[in-house]
Amino acid sequence: MSYQDDEEGGAFDGTAGSFPKDFGYGAFDGEHDIVTSGDQKPRILLMGLRRSGKSSIQKVVFHKMSPNETLFLESTNKIVKDDINNSSFVQFQIWDFPGQIDFFDSNFDYDMIFSGCGALIFVIDAQDDYMEALNKLNVTVTKAYKINSNIKFEVFIHKVDGLGDDFKMESQRDIHQRATDDLNDSGLDQIHLSFHLTSIYDHSIFEAFSKVVQKLIPQLPALENLLNILNTNSAIEKSFLFDVVSKIYIATDSTPVDMQSYELCCDMIDVVIDVSWIYGIREEQDPAAFDEQSFSLIKLNNGTVLYLREVNKFLALVCILREDNFDHKGIIDYNFLCFQNAIQQVFELRSKNLLTMTNPLGSPVVNGNNLIGDGQLSPTLTDEQNLN
Numbered sequence: 001m002s003y004q005d006d007e008e009g010g011a012f013d014g015t016a017g018s019f020p021k022d023f024g025y026g027a028f029d030g031e032h033d034i035v036t037s038g039d040q041k042p043r044i045l046l047m048g049l050r051r052s053g054k055s056s057i058q059k060v061v062f063h064k065m066s067p068n069e070t071l072f073l074e075s076t077n078k079i080v081k082d083d084i085n086n087s088s089f090v091q092f093q094i095w096d097f098p099g100q101i102d103f104f105d106s107n108f109d110y111d112m113i114f115s116g117c118g119a120l121i122f123v124i125d126a127q128d129d130y131m132e133a134l135n136k137l138n139v140t141v142t143k144a145y146k147i148n149s150n151i152k153f154e155v156f157i158h159k160v161d162g163l164g165d166d167f168k169m170e171s172q173r174d175i176h177q178r179a180t181d182d183l184n185d186s187g188l189d190q191i192h193l194s195f196h197l198t199s200i201y202d203h204s205i206f207e208a209f210s211k212v213v214q215k216l217i218p219q220l221p222a223l224e225n226l227l228n229i230l231n232t233n234s235a236i237e238k239s240f241l242f243d244v245v246s247k248i249y250i251a252t253d254s255t256p257v258d259m260q261s262y263e264l265c266c267d268m269i270d271v272v273i274d275v276s277w278i279y280g281i282r283e284e285q286d287p288a289a290f291d292e293q294s295f296s297l298i299k300l301n302n303g304t305v306l307y308l309r310e311v312n313k314f315l316a317l318v319c320i321l322r323e324d325n326f327d328h329k330g331i332i333d334y335n336f337l338c339f340q341n342a343i344q345q346v347f348e349l350r351s352k353n354l355l356t357m358t359n360p361l362g363s364p365v366v367n368g369n370n371l372i373g374d375g376q377l378s379p380t381l382t383d384e385q386n387l388n
């Protein structure tokens with residue numbers, strides 16, 4: 001086993017999938033050797049037993065591989081490092097570990113691996129007997145926690161597409177119970193495990209990954225506050241800030257997320273990218289699929305409107321609102337400009353902070369409440385103000 005980068009290079013080059021081939025993340029960071037790299041990006045580790053679905057998750061979410069094609073993925077026999085450079089909010093590396101990894105193998109420098117880790121995703125195949133996976137989960141979490149107590153531990157109860165609803169819930173309850181009991185028995189009851197039911201055959205894997213990535217964004221409270229303000233002043237019911245390439249939402253307002261709304265917004269992004277790609281005017285080296293001109297409006301037959309606006313090169317705002325409230329499109333557009341401007345300020349503040357301090361993983365750089373409380377945002381128009 002060795003540390004190597006994925007040889008495939010940039011975005012997934014498959015034939016299926018709705019995204020154009022070269023509309024994806026940059027090439028893998030092949031120049032840096034992991035052991036000597038000074039790269040300080042947060043790491044997300046993908047661990048779990050063999051064939052649990054780790055590589056499939058990484059390929060489907062970040063490289064647009066269609067789920068059916070994962071059937072042909074070969075077993076991973078080395079750590080595969082994938083650099084995700086999508087926006088200045090979301091920059092991390094995903095390390096896909098071979099299933100047969102042995103913690104006593106001296107080839108692996110676990111201090112180095114876990115000390116730079118932001119989140120550890122442990123994948124459990126829910127269609128298989130999970131007792132061995134639970135043992136491995138316990139060993140992995142215990143080892144990682146001793147090296148780095150700041151790691152966020154996420155358990156993906158995966159491949160739930162093959163299970164009925166009752167069995168799904170029962171498996172989750174059972175896995176949750178056993179995993180926490182095992183940790184309590186090891187005297188590590190302070191470790192918090194988060195559980196997600198996932199499958200690459202629906203949007204659940206994107207939703208779960210969104211939640212994992214959000215925990216690595218110190219500016220999340222600021223982004224959520226901005227979305228709340230935008231919603232209140234524009235009569236928007238739900239809004240998501242999406243990373244367009246991966247369809248991960250990096251923030252949403254504080255109302256609960258329901259899967260159907262999330263799926264609708266994901267589908268809208270696909271439609272916009274596909275239509276722009278087919279009919280957009282393309283310049284050399286510039287995939288014109290998503291740029292500052294990008295926006296879209298879809299009216300559903302249930303009186304709901306989906307509205308998408310480009311925020312920056314990588315991010316899009318997708319809102320769901322009632323058709324009646326879309327009459328005030330001018331206000332919504334004005335408020336959107338204020339929102340975009342505020343996001344820009346958060347970006348700038350982050351860049352400044354990064355210049356003046358080295359940001360250890362997960363340490364808060366911006367306190368969102370203060371940012372907003374300090375009145376640094378441009379004022380937003382409200383319906384009342386405009387109508388009076």
Ligand SMILES: Nc1nc2c(ncn2[C@@H]2O[C@H](COP(=O)(O)OP(=O)(O)OP(=O)(O)O)[C@@H](O)[C@H]2O)c(=O)[nH]1
Nearest residue numbers: 051052053054055056070071075076099159199200
């Ligand atoms: N039904 C179903 N099958 C899945 C899902 N995710 C992955 N698989 C299948 O599981 C098999 C193993 O997937 P891999 O991604 O190669 O598993 P891995 O954990 O990377 O395996 P190693 O590299 O050996 O550690 C493949 O045939 C996938 O098609 C899922 O959500 N549902």
